[in-house]
Amino acid sequence: MPGTRPTDPAIATQGLTLSYGGHTALHPLTLEIPRGEVFGFLGHNGAGKTTTIRLLTTLLSPSDGTAQVAGHDVNTEAMQVRAAIGYLPENVRLYDRFTTRENLTFFARLSGVEDPAAQVDRSLRFLRITELADRRVGTFSKGMRQRVGLAQAILHDPQVLFLDEPTSGLDPMGVRALREIIDRLRDRGMTIFMNTHLLSEVARSCTSIGVLAHGRLVFHDRISALDGYDERALEELYVGVAQEDAA
């Protein structure tokens, strides 16, 4: 990608803030996530996780501070940021009356993919959902939709993938399948920023974590620094830092 260096972090924020109507949804956030990381962003409901993703994906403009994603500034280079990212929101439904292939082809074209048909086939194969290609999305379960949603997010081989509560509403089989997909994406070198409140997902899939409480980053470290932490210990850590912040 022109204008970026391989040594640039995948995501870097400096005092990124969002305030509106006297309320601060995100207090100044300073964070750096190297390329190739799977970053788990933990926090209670309403902590500001989705707001952070929306700021980093250029859907919202910060009221203060800056952020770079894939080496591009979210304020001044929004189009370059968008070209370098993939995004799966929490409640993606897609066009019900269209088939999987029709949905994906539209998003591939919108992303400027050179050979949309071939890229759609590749994504379907990667996610092992070729049997869903010509079925209407309106007939799909939540898990199926989530996979098709993930397919649209990776169609253009983004450098950074944002997943907002990707396991929300999935059954255990769906969660396992999604985890396996995340592992394979990580193996391809993709940086993944994942919002979740499932500690088990963080423990199994992530290489680093951040904990957000009431719009403030209260913890950020690599998972390797938490050696010896099992899921229960992580829960203790999470509850501890969240309560500390609230106090």
Added chain:
Amino acid sequence: MSTLIAKQALRGLARDRGVALLAAILAVMVAVSAFLGWSATQTVNAIYAQAVGWLTAQGAPVPPNPLHEMPPLASLRNLPVYVSFLGAFAAIVIGQALVETDRRAGVLPLIGTRAVTAATVAKGRMLALTVATGALMSVAGLVSILALLTLPIQMGLADWFSLAAALALGWLYMTIFGLLSLGLAARLPGTAAGLLAGTVAWLAITFVLPALTGNVNPTAAINPVSALASVPDMPVFHWLSRLLGPVSLSEAFGWLEARAMGYLPAGLAPRAPLPLLSLGLAFAASAAFALHANATLDQTGGPDA
């Protein structure tokens, strides 16, 4: 990219049963309108033929056939009524559907995180709307042409051009409401709120304004015969007519259609000083509103989870 957005939106509309139903009703009503015109023409013609026979037997002079003094397109004079009613309402539904489909599908954040500007997406939706209303008017035009070809009337080249002008005016009028609805749908989340706001604007333009500018009976405003009457001779109507005439779009449309199709009563002045300018300005204003509302549409997909 606007073309890509427009194509996707049009494919979505083509699969929307509500829009398909409205389009079908509009086509049927235009066909009914043409049939009524044909039926009235046939009746007059039959009565005239009987009268000719009777007058000839009596040795009385035979007057000319009244149908030959009627403009050929007068048989389609109900067309503007259906465009005002069903066409404008169909355009409101289409404008609403173009935004609401994306919102309901949860794809706004997916589109908003692609390397496409919000203004490009907005222009794509506007393009889809103008094509959709154009398709509706084309159906109405096709039905009208088929009807005219089967009627016992002579259509000259100028008459066909007049029909084209009348259809173009119909498209312009429908698209004004469609663009307004497109903007309202972007501003007001939720199908009910968007549709209600568009319908209220349509009701005000179709019924309330003409009532204020001079028609005691508001439904007469869309009637091609009784609406084309002079303002009652009362000072209040004269003042309201002057004040609101330029924005009374349905009256401007009715007057222009009557003139284009040749059945405008001689000497009847329009409510607006320049009715075509009124429609043109309304089109420009609704287009600017639709563009701004859609270019600033909240693409986050809703409140923070």
